[in-house]
Amino acid sequence: MAVRPRHCTGSATMRLAQLVGQRIKEAPRDAQTASHIYLLRGGYCRPLSTGIYTLLPLGFRVASKVEAIIREEMNRVDGQEILMPVVQPAELWEESGRYQAVGQELLRFRDRNDKPMVLAMTHEEAVCHLARTELSSYKQLPCMVYQLQTKYRDEARPRAGLIRVREFTMKDGYSFHTSEACLQAYYERVHEAYARIFRRVGMRDCISIESDSGMIGGAVSHEFMAVADCGEDTIFVSPDGRYKANRECAISRPAYVTAAPEPLEKVATPGATSIEAVATLLGITPAQTGKAVFYRDAQGALVFVCIRGDIEVNESKLRKVLQSPQLTFANDAEIQAAGAVAGYASLLAIDATAVRVVVDPSFAASSNLVVGANEADFHMKGFNYERDLTAAQRAAITVTDIATVREGDPCPLSGEPLRLLRGIEVGNIFQLGTKYSAAMGVNYLDQDGKAKPMIMGCYGIGVGRTVAAVIEQNHDDYGPIWPMAIAPFHVHICALNIRDEAVRTAAEGLYRDLQAAGLEVLLDDRSEKAGFMFNDADLIGVPLRLVLSPKTLAEGKAEFKIRGQAEKSMLDLAEVVPFLKAQVAAALAE
């Protein structure tokens, strides 16, 4: 096992009677997902406040093993481990612009001298400060530093145990380069390292998908998604697996209905202010209508959006188009002030040179849509974007994809229907470029003697979330079924009737011998009923179980069972140690 500079998994052995963290029979009512239930019931973690958890010995051991694997893989791609502060001066965040840009999830406070401080939710600012101090020459690049450190995000809604928390441990890495090509090549190496990490920790189904880079910024980014029904993210995947994307940025290749333009015609649609009502009234489908949506951007300016009636606006895409971190629906008064009639608004009557207008291709390319007449109780039939707007109008309008993809929409690559999955975001990687280095003066002197901003990448993994995701993908009705690589122990010994001298002697002997053989052993040395002990063993979920009882010892044997499998077998006492050692080695080698 690798050396663990900061965390260690503690002793290789543990007696259940002494283990801190009771198993509990009934899960707290608020625990609803498998990982939340089993982490609490199995004595892996305990809540301290909303979204803030103590890791108990079992949970800490699992998390430490995940961290050890992460360290190995980060070191393998030439990462250098460091540790940066969680408490940081606000002025550092003002430099990057995020003190203002980030919302309330950044916890702000003042120290005793009334100096504004923050609890770091990520460490781009801190690492930039480090880089501009320590890295000054192209000869030092490229390089990557990473840390396993606490992050704090004042989440609006923590949920599902360790899946979405406020305080958590994250591996975050940052790389520095002198060229985009170098960053891209390194990004690929990290991508591969991530795939190895999630495979090694025992994730069954973890995919990397294209993602929206959100508040971190940057051009190219991927999210590693553990596929699980309880996941918070919606993912679209093509049947051939070539296209995988988060709903926030997923695109499709929709077919637009085109036909010979029909004349514009005003039709009465009394009271029909919704797409559904208009379609019903006129006997058409929502796809034959055009929808008008009004937003207010971060500066408070009105934005007019048009899209085909059956398609939802994707606000992530729209935010990106508008370069506006916040968007809210405009109210009726604001819509009226722009000269539009709510419920019957139309591009036909809006001055696109005066109001920001964004149009989805589904609206611009479809023929003969029914759109608002910009007059209460009337719509227009036969709207055709090219024909019915002046060139000046069209020149002022942004036509770009702002559509929300739906399950079954055609894949942009193959045209096959896209499949919808739910995922837990366990890791993400970004090509940041110079977003932070330019803002914060992170420069190096190049060969030509000129100062240039470093080109950066950043790479995160949520440790606790990964632990939870592994349980979501590896459990049965009794508890978790840990992959050997991150199991809290390798072997769980149940000593039935421990007061029997022969049982005690044999159990203590095996406990000692297995430990000497390099295995991590949990010994249930309590004087409990067999069923009680078996249920606790299942709830803890250690991969290998050994049972010793007067019955097995009478034959000079111990019973062996693999967690998650029904078969049991009997082992001669003499072969237990080599057999289990081989089992563990084989499982770890997978």
Next chain:
RNA sequence: CGGGGCGUAGCGCAGUCUGGCCAGCGCGUCUGGCUUGGGACCAGAAGGUCGCGAGUUCGAAUCUCGCCGCCCCGACCA
């Protein structure tokens, strides 16, 4: 931030509408006995500012007002 729900022993809950009886039940914990292959049984015990604070009342877990915390859905989310 919007909608809904909840707060009584470590966990799960009853009691609250309709104020008054010793604040109860199951699990867990402790002691003793008995039992020992899939969550046994018997006897005894510890454990509570009934979320907090005001108020009404002779009397409040219960009624009133304010506050706090927690969960779910939505919004939001490196």
